[in-house]
Amino acid sequence: MTRAFNFCAGPAVLPEEVLAWARNDLLDWQGRGLSVMEMSHRSDEFMGIAHQAEQDLRQLLAIPANYRVLFMQGGASSQFATVPLNLLSEGGHADYVDTGIWSQKGIAEGRRFGDVAEVASARDNGYTAVPDPDQWVLRPGADYLHITPNETIGGLAYPAIPDLGDCPLVADLSSAILSEPLDVSRFGLIYAGAQKNIGPAGLTLVIIREDLIKPMSDCTPAMMSYAIADKNGSMYNTPPTYAWYLAGLVFQWLKQHGGLQAMATLNQRKAGKLYGAIDNSDFYNNPIRPDCRSLMNVPFTLADESLNKAFLAGAEERRLLNLNGHRSVGGMRASIYNAMPEAGVDALIDYMADFEKERA
């Protein structure tokens, strides 16, 4: 077997060790005679797997005791509705910051369920920098403020978590969670689709400060209520058990490899090399202001866009896969999550240099 280097933005590369562990137990988990995906979610075996996953995640992120961890379904796109349905008070309002396509999607869906306003936008700088929090025009008394700390498509990332005083900060951390240590206590609610740094698609992680969990409102589907999910240990109905198990294996892998501080060091080195290669070339370009560049998603363009297809074809020949940019923006994008080995980034940089030499 030859594993390729997979730069897909999500579903994304998983650690090879995790996949090997899963393969080993696929038909017979730890000698019990059945696959994890065949287990009752209420069995002692699966409850043990689920509990261990939560404990490992709590340890990795140092999640404070007054935060609940929920394992849900539906991805960030479901959370775009779930957040306002749960957190908007009667007659209340919420503020959102626009830093790219994913925050815009969150705003558009949020507006369908209440008074949601865009209070700052990176539109004016062409989405090349996060707007300065000192310039945000916040509305007093907001139920929450929503940010997207890492924009998966634009490759734009917050240089720091803004300080909002008492207003609960809600963050879509789908593409940055677990890539570096995080001060969870700065947030009211964090959500993340699993398919970048956590596990396979179909699982959605929610970390919520317990005082923000409110009784279900009339118009909220039970499956979208944080209170219902919390009360039932994320098992109001059958959860996506196999994805939960694989997420747990990823958490174990992270612990074995030094936790989030080690990941941050590695991710900074990987991203630093790649941005360095881009910046040192007149052929490749990344437009993002350096302090706002994503460590996870590195979009870049070629000076001659007519060479895009040749670039992608040559990359595939070297087993460097899925480097095409999002269909909405074009260009190239290298997603270099935790599970992307440094050797993959090195191979990409080598290829970029060779391609430039040949074609520029």
Next chain:
Amino acid sequence: MTRAFNFCAGPAVLPEEVLAWARNDLLDWQGRGLSVMEMSHRSDEFMGIAHQAEQDLRQLLAIPANYRVLFMQGGASSQFATVPLNLLSEGGHADYVDTGIWSQKGIAEGRRFGDVAEVASARDNGYTAVPDPDQWVLRPGADYLHITPNETIGGLAYPAIPDLGDCPLVADLSSAILSEPLDVSRFGLIYAGAQKNIGPAGLTLVIIREDLIKPMSDCTPAMMSYAIADKNGSMYNTPPTYAWYLAGLVFQWLKQHGGLQAMATLNQRKAGKLYGAIDNSDFYNNPIRPDCRSLMNVPFTLADESLNKAFLAGAEERRLLNLNGHRSVGGMRASIYNAMPEAGVDALIDYMADFEKERA
């Protein structure tokens, strides 16, 4: 490796061949250098897998061309809200039939979103028979009538699909789909959580007559809109790709093993043997009227309930797993889906006879 016989109601046993295929390709699907769970859902490879799964399902169920197939998330419990949010017209109403715990859950959630009435119930017969459709007090002009053709907990099944004239029939077929041929044209909408006869938990199948797909209403989360799911080929956001792939492998397995007619023959033989063993004993009992007995979920009680624990412990020794009844009703339950080999049913029957001989 020794695979046990797993009688869990769901997540449930999967075909061993399917698990072996999945294991074989877990780190490297067909030599492409990555796992299916690492593929972009929009890649040619995954689009091919997704398309093939739908085509195979359409062939297995002979789904008419005017029906759409959607691959969604959230299980039947999400559909309990999704169905009324999509199908109830402004000021309209829907009728529901109560045949057990799952239909009751659907009714309770449906009532939160509109005028939903229970128009028939098996309550009067202690949930031992499906109420005679001739006695249902239907309300004229209902947007739909909702039934649960197989109650997973009670083991109560419809002997035939009721004839409702023009009123669209909506069915929760989570625990019976693919167990026998089905005349899809008799239904307006069918939904099913995957974790019984389709694949792993986290995937939800919806088969809907295309004229019932209406534009999204104001209070419907986009992720719960059939119109949005349909317009985007079930990829409005990242779908649960690995579960979708595994479902596709199950569909291939079904085709290789003779399709749904062969399954029906096998399922009738398996269930026939097991109910026969129960009926021929004074020690075991199943209360359901014979024509309403589920072929998939066979609940039974022991004459002496104090022996329940001993029965389950002895079963585990013979590697007959998860025979305990649902926590809400107690007793025993053997779920014998397509993937339960006939040898498993035979082993259970042998054990039941031995246990009765020893302990009765």
